[in-house]
Amino acid sequence: MAKINFTAGRVADFQCEAGKSQSFLWDSNASGLGLRATANGSKSFIFQAKLDGQAIRITIGSPKAWSIEAAQAEARRLQVMIDLGNDPRQVKADAIAEKKAEIEAKEAERIAAESQQLRESVTLRDVWDEYVKERSPLWSQHHINAHRKIIQAGGEKRARSQSLTSAGPLSVLADLRLVELTSERVEEWARVESIARPSSGRLAIRMLKACLNWCSDHKIYKTIVSTNAAKSSKVRESLGKPKVKYDLLQREQLNAWFDAVRKIKNPVISSYLQCLLITGARREEMAALKWADVDFQWHSLKLKDKIEDFRMVPLTPYVAHLLSMLPRRNEWVFSSPTAANGRIAEPRYAHNEANATAGLPHLTLHGLRRSFATLSEWTETPAGIAAQIQGHAPQGVREQNYIRRPLDLLRMWHIKIESWMLEQAGVEFAPINQHLRMVK
Structure with missing residues (x-):
């Protein structure tokens, strides 16, 4: 394997030999440093050496991005690793994994801090609005309106009536902090709704259950919603089953x-x-x-x-x-x-x-x-x-x-x-x- 002194001109003029898929030019100043040219005209600096009797080859980078001096310095650095018995590829993988773990740890800390802050402030209404906004592209307008009506505060003017809008079944829970939305609180709500409007209550609990399921998959809200409070068996017992409807024309x-x-x-x-x-x-x-x-x-x-x-x-x-x-x-x-x-x-x-x-x-x-x-x-x-x-x-x-x-x-x-x-x-x-x- 002949070696020559790498110069800018030699690197620029080097081409892949005709009939071959790739050709190599080796540097005489840095052990293991080579220049690879492929049949499609691309070039890259490479490093080649033996580790534990096995040949390894590592791509350093394109001559457009790496100067000859920088490529030589990188080849010497890789050779030092091999001389110490380390595989440069594994060293690089470990460095990437360590960097990734560091980033993930910082992200986890950030989410934990945000979660703690949200625990003290975020309400069901806040979550509900975000939930409806995210899911709206998948819903019909009727379904969107139903979600907004079920939690509305009421007291607004109607378009076709002098009476004001009624409060939705979930309005009494809307301003509760999410962390306060426990099974016991939902059960208490269900007992009241079972007397006032059981049909609307059953619809509301289905919507609430779906919203809390969405929270359990949310990167931040899942740290607040550990259990779905709407899945309580006592809630189902309070609201009962819908009655079979018989209204039809004979x-x-x-x-x-x-x-x-x-x-x-x-x-x-x-x-x-x-x-x-x-x-x-x-x-x-x-x-x-x-x-x-x-x-x-x-x-x-x-x-x-x-x-x-x-x-x-x-x-x-x-x-x-x-x-x-x-x-x-x-x-x-x-x-x-x-x-x-x-x-x-x-x-x-x-x-x-x-x-x-x-x-x-x-x-x-x-x-x-x-x-x-x-x-x-x-x-x-x-x-x-x-x-x-x-x-x-x-x-x-x-x-x-x-x-x-x-x-x-x-x-x-x-x-x-x-x-x-x-x-x-x-x-x-x-x-x-x-x-x-x-x-x-």
């Missing part, structure tokens, strides 16, 4: 319901309520329907879905008629010129009044979805088809992995359901020359 009630709902003066609300019943959709799925999601040519609706991103459902003739009669004020099908976001906000009041006028029992908007599922059985519609129209998750191996129903098949049964409902309601309806009419 077959014999359809006539009165349709008659009252169709007389609602606001045509947007009237159409919205009828569409909820006939499609079995969730209230927010229908409220968020845009004109771009309605295909009158191919008779389909694109609804947002809580299981998937969206689902396609048939646009049945009567629903198409209702939608075609609505004003196109903006992008929303069920628009509202007074709502902040431009779409229908609270149709419950009009629906409750219509029910009362018809002499019907109390019926929630979700009860209309329950009504669709129940009434569809009168038409002997297969349960899987009704469930798919409603956006229920497929049940069973066969539904999940093998059945892929085309929209035309759903439409055949959906039209049958719609026609049966209108017949029971005494609503005569038939499309004529592609134009739809309704006779009552």
